Amino acid sequence: MPWYKVDDHFNAEHTGIEKIKVAGKSICLVQLQREVYALSAICPHAGADLSKGWCTNGQLTCPYHRYAYDLTTGRGAAGQNDYINTYAVEVREDGVYVEVNSWLDKIKGLV
């Protein structure tokens, strides 16, 4: 699967949620100091922008109806019976990378 560079710099002191577009996908890049997570930015409940949400207890919470998703697995909180896609993240010397299958890669048979 291809890796995409999404940031030139990694600041270990930074905490925040940023929406990025990678390979046609809207992704939330969540940084909690030294930990970085990449999750779908579209809430499966009613389509809200999860990058406008907030993080508590290892979960990303949707700003509309407060459904919550595990930052590591994407699994919805108890009783929700849903999930969001998660993506692998690597912090390298030259920046932050996210691993994403693009629709074009799938069509080409590369993945």
Ligand code: FES
């Ligand atoms: S749209 Fe996200 S919880 Fe309803």
